[in-house]
Amino acid sequence: MLARQRTIYPSETRTALTSLVTGTTPDRHGVVGNKYLDRPSAPPCFIDTSDDGLIEDLDIESGGHFVGVPSLGEILAANGRTCSVLASNSAGATSMLNHKARTLGQVTLSGHFPRIATSAAILERVEALLGPTPAPTPQGTPDLVAQAFLTSAFLDVVWPQIQPDVAILSFGEPDISCHYSGIGAPGTLEAIGFIDNQFGRVLDWWEAEGISQGVHLVAASDHGHVTVHARADLFETLEAAGLRCGPAPAPGIDAIIIPGQVGAIYLSEPSDAAIRRAVAAMIERPWCGPVFTAGRDGVEGVAPGSFARHLVFVDHARSADILFSFRADDAVDPFGLVGRPWSADWPVGFGVHGGLHAKEMSSVGILAGPLIKSGLVSQVPSGVCDFAPTVLGLLSISRPSTMTGRVLAEVFTDGVEEELRAVETVHETSDRGYLQHIRRVEVGATAYLDSAEAL
Ligand SMILES: [Zn+2]
Known part of the structure; x- marks a missing residue:
């Protein structure tokens, strides 16, 4: 096992x-x-x-x-x-x-x-x-x-x-x-x-x-x-930041929000300034968990407070300009099980996944x-x-x-576990009152994501 x-x-x-x-x-x-x-x-x-x-x-x-x-x-x-x-x-x-x-x-x-x-x-x-x-x-x-x-x-x-x-x-x-x-x-x-x-x-x-x-x-x-334990006002937050939101590219739409539990936001004009404006509005909200944008240096993304998305292995031409998870805590849900995230479109009480809890x-x-x-x-x-x-x-x-x-x-029956060393790394990035951590672990040349959270 x-x-x-x-x-x-x-x-x-x-x-x-x-x-x-x-x-x-x-x-x-x-x-x-x-x-x-x-x-x-x-x-x-x-x-x-x-x-x-x-x-x-x-x-x-x-x-x-x-x-x-x-x-x-x-x-x-x-x-x-x-x-x-x-x-x-x-x-x-x-x-x-x-x-x-x-x-x-x-x-x-x-x-x-x-x-x-x-x-x-x-x-x-x-x-x-x-x-x-x-x-x-x-x-x-x-x-x-x-x-x-x-x-x-x-x-x-x-x-x-x-x-x-x-x-x-x-x-x-x-x-x-x-x-x-x-x-x-x-x-x-x-x-x-x-x-x-x-x-x-x-x-x-x-x-x-x-x-x-x-x-x-x-x-x-x-x-x-x-x-899910609470509903996130994702659309309202982005609209208040001046971004008109929609589910698909269309005239007059600034931010395309992919439905589901993974926060994926594509901007019609994905300038660094627009990405920073959206992320700055999001990280003030209580539902905002880990956020990822295109890398600015090894660890941080172009928007203050965000991580570079290569840290979570999603740096691809198809990737969203802003990827995020809803904030999740370690309290118990009504079934007695640990882990409660926010969600923008799943009802409270239902099971979800997609994030980094x-x-x-x-x-x-x-x-x-x-x-x-x-x-x-x-x-x-x-x-x-x-x-x-x-x-x-x-x-x-x-x-x-x-x-x-x-x-x-x-x-394997002829394998030796003791020879493998796990090297753990915790990265941190913050902006104003927002702080996030990501835990990664490496075994040889292979890197794994353990979890991430915003505090
Ligand atoms: Zn599923």
């Missing part, structure tokens, strides 16, 4: 899942948020990566470079290996786990959207055995049937018939219930119990059969969750199999970018130089 496992920033699903399969931080893979403004394209357009058709179009239009670096499916194919994806996330997230699967002749199967299945034959066999692909459930209702459908599809069809070298089984729960019921709500607890049972089915198969065939298991999550950044990382030490609780920092190089390492494929993550050799 990896005790110090972290995700990336923004701690959002499609950004983290892209890091999971590329082994790189968002400044390299370019999926800088679940949603973002593609400013390099002409005209700039709003991209929602949950839209699988849009992702496919963008990849074609960009000559196959929608994602800036190769992902696991492509790397495995180049090495004569196969990758299957079974996911009950949004159609876009499911596609992005292996976005070139169709061209590569690899299997992707959705728990909800038969249209994105890349193998008609496999979909037909799965539906013949299990019935039609389940429809999405209404918001606020646990999404259970799709999780059992995909687990059965893996155990009864994909594994026995294809035996892929790598299979990704991605459960969209308990994320959905955390968002729409609350992170400790009865429906969410039901979803967690249900997912545990599905994972238990995989574990039973692995113990009975998989382990003796040399199969390794990796259990991971893309992010944590915290509960330690509970959003901490994620699950458990590995098991013939080449993995058993019973080890590793205290060496690790991150979501480490899984792809580690999985390749288990298959004796060397780590491509595009990857920022490292092979977690310390958990």
